Amino acid sequence: MLAIDIQPSLMCLMMVKNPPHQYATKKDDISDSSGDEDYRSSSRNLFKFFSALSNDVKCPVCFEILNRPLMLSCLHSFCTSCLQEVTNNQSVTCPLCRCVTKLSEKGIDGLPINRDLTNVCESIKKAFEFCPKVCDHCFQKKVTRKCEQCCIFLCKGCCDTLHAKRNSHHTIIISDGSSVDDFDVESHVQIENEFDPPLYLPFNITRKKCTTIFRDWVRSLWFAPSDLNEKLVLRYIKPVYLPYWIFEAHTTTRYGATMSNGNTSIPQLGGTNNINIGKYEKNWVAKTNLFSNKYRQATIANNKLIDRDLLIQVQSWELSNIPSAEVTCPPDPKILTLAYLLDETTAWKKNAEVRIKQKDKELCEERVKSNCPIGSNIKDIFVDTSVTSVASQRVFLPCYFIKYVYNNENFSVIVNAQSSKVVGHRPYAGIGGIFRMFKPS
Amino acid sequence: MNSLPKRIIKETERLVKEPAPGISATPNEENLRYFNVVITGPVDSPFQGNVSHHKSGGVFNLELFLTDDYPMSAPKVRFLTKIYHPNIDKLGRICLDILKDKWSPALQIRTVLLSIQALLSAPNPDDPLANDVAEHWKSNEKDAIQTAKEWTRLYAA
Numbered sequence: 001m002l003a004i005d006i007q008p009s010l011m012c013l014m015m016v017k018n019p020p021h022q023y024a025t026k027k028d029d030i031s032d033s034s035g036d037e038d039y040r041s042s043s044r045n046l047f048k049f050f051s052a053l054s055n056d057v058k059c060p061v062c063f064e065i066l067n068r069p070l071m072l073s074c075l076h077s078f079c080t081s082c083l084q085e086v087t088n089n090q091s092v093t094c095p096l097c098r099c100v101t102k103l104s105e106k107g108i109d110g111l112p113i114n115r116d117l118t119n120v121c122e123s124i125k126k127a128f129e130f131c132p133k134v135c136d137h138c139f140q141k142k143v144t145r146k147c148e149q150c151c152i153f154l155c156k157g158c159c160d161t162l163h164a165k166r167n168s169h170h171t172i173i174i175s176d177g178s179s180v181d182d183f184d185v186e187s188h189v190q191i192e193n194e195f196d197p198p199l200y201l202p203f204n205i206t207r208k209k210c211t212t213i214f215r216d217w218v219r220s221l222w223f224a225p226s227d228l229n230e231k232l233v234l235r236y237i238k239p240v241y242l243p244y245w246i247f248e249a250h251t252t253t254r255y256g257a258t259m260s261n262g263n264t265s266i267p268q269l270g271g272t273n274n275i276n277i278g279k280y281e282k283n284w285v286a287k288t289n290l291f292s293n294k295y296r297q298a299t300i301a302n303n304k305l306i307d308r309d310l311l312i313q314v315q316s317w318e319l320s321n322i323p324s325a326e327v328t329c330p331p332d333p334k335i336l337t338l339a340y341l342l343d344e345t346t347a348w349k350k351n352a353e354v355r356i357k358q359k360d361k362e363l364c365e366e367r368v369k370s371n372c373p374i375g376s377n378i379k380d381i382f383v384d385t386s387v388t389s390v391a392s393q394r395v396f397l398p399c400y401f402i403k404y405v406y407n408n409e410n411f412s413v414i415v416n417a418q419s420s421k422v423v424g425h426r427p428y429a430g431i432g433g434i435f436r437m438f439k440p441s
Numbered sequence: 442m443n444s445l446p447k448r449i450i451k452e453t454e455r456l457v458k459e460p461a462p463g464i465s466a467t468p469n470e471e472n473l474r475y476f477n478v479v480i481t482g483p484v485d486s487p488f489q490g491n492v493s494h495h496k497s498g499g500v501f502n503l504e505l506f507l508t509d510d511y512p513m514s515a516p517k518v519r520f521l522t523k524i525y526h527p528n529i530d531k532l533g534r535i536c537l538d539i540l541k542d543k544w545s546p547a548l549q550i551r552t553v554l555l556s557i558q559a560l561l562s563a564p565n566p567d568d569p570l571a572n573d574v575a576e577h578w579k580s581n582e583k584d585a586i587q588t589a590k591e592w593t594r595l596y597a598a
Contacts, residue, residue, distance in 0.1 A: 095547035
């Protein structure tokens with residue numbers, strides 16, 4: 001009954017256990033798109049593999065994986081709940097072979113449970129939880145839709161075709177399907193409310209210009225091997241859309257401090273001629289203030305493919321030139337668009353909120369200090385930021401991913417195609433290299 | 442609208458995606474329990490249509506309805522196209538054991554339609570529904586088959 005190719009599925013299972021070397025090497029993790037597709041097609045095979053397995057343990061009555069299967073005298077097994085519907089309380093006619101099984105006075109409950117089959121069914125149900133959810137209809141694409149009435153999970157394309165005319169009767173739950181590992185539609189859903197379409201920012205520099213920028217960057221590096229620019233081999237320059245979440249948050253902040261009035265801190269004269277330096281008469285006054293501000297914070301939504309130290313730099317890229325017109329699909333479909341791997345809530349909680357509060361704190365502390373009269377002291381500064389509203393938007397930032405090889409080592413560079421900023425890995429000149437730098441040649 | 446059991450959705454999907462040869466079943470957009478069915482007459486049966494004239498074979502329209510009890514009770518199936526057959530009456534009702542007392546919840550829309558297709562290949566005048574047709578079949582099978590072919594040409598082309 002296994003009509004699918006088992007080999008890739010098993011390979012995929014193995015991959016889950018021991019990630020092959022090329023997926024794990026540190027320098028190599030700016031994605032070649034090919035690696036990405038490999039993973040996707042393997043997880044699809046895994047799903048098909050489990051689907052095919054589960055076909056053998058499905059109840060012929062409800063078509064679901066058997067749930068507490070009871071065995072009839074003909075050795076056919078069915079869900080307890082299905083047999084309950086089939087029986088007349090004295091006997092059960094097997095839905096498959098029409099053999100009649102007489103029931104005892106206990107009715108259905110007198111039938112033996114098929115324990116081995118129960119265990120197999122439970123294992124397969126668990127296996128399904130483990131594999132990424134694929135559209136119930138096409139078995140190809142990631143699930144982003146769930147129909148409440150039909151209880152099926154679909155991708156956008158299949159949902160549009162299957163439910164085009166049924167939308168009025170059916171509740172379609174939409175998720176952005178961003179979490180790849182354990183897709184759970186229930187956890188982050190928006191009912192009857194399509195996500196804002198993402199914005200694609202325009203490429204401001206051509207690939208040719210990018211090559212020039214890259215070469216300039218290489219030449220500007222300090223302590224680089226002197227032959228770097230001549231000897232490096234460019235493997236590729238790939239235009240890519242990097243996914244970002246942009247949050248716009250309004251804050252209201254209560255901030256303040258206790259400060260001394262500078263004018264009253266006059267040194268007191270003691271009984272003797274000595275000035276008693278230690279004795280100041282200070283008037284401490286507590287001041288509080290309210291401050292409202294608006295912050296914009298961009299957060300990269302795909303951190304899997306980018307090396308950690310590059311990610312920190314890419315994270316700080318401010319996204320600008322955001323057009324007012326909404327562009328919902330990539331202007332150039334050939335350009336690789338990286339997937340959203342971080343959902344909105346996580347992106348906000350883990351990153352944007354912290355950064356916005358930090359910015360607000362710095363700003364308010366600055367205000368406290370600038371309001372303080374010269375010569376006075378400040379203590380007990382407090383900043384209490386509360387976020388009053390948050391709006392989010394998905395934006396794709398155009399970038400060039402560059403890979404080059406120097407001295408048999410791979411290096412990755414990312415060029416921001418909006419601002420021409422460059423971040424990347426680079427080789428350093430060894431002691432020999434530095435030595436060569438000073439040698440007249 | 443009541444929610445549709447998952448089983449019906451699965452059956453519908455498979456029917457649409459992997460249709461059985463000579464059978465198509467399309468669910469009604471408004472009522473997903475109601476199907477428009479088209480069965481082509483089996484080869485070497487009087488319902489095949491006129492192949493020698495390169496016409497498409499006999500095409501029979503049926504309606505199929507899944508009651509609220511389904512799959513605990515059989516679907517309701519009826520021919521919409523007129524057909525000369527001892528087990529199918531003027532109103533298109535079908536005499537088939539699995540649609541009545543021999544129904545089993547392990548049967549599906551697909552198996553029901555395959556059975557109906559098989560019934561076209563093997564008319565059973567000993568268990569008739571249309572008595573006059575069955576008599577005709579028993580007394581002069583050749584002539585009856587000729588009439589069936591004629592009806593196929595007239596109504597199911």
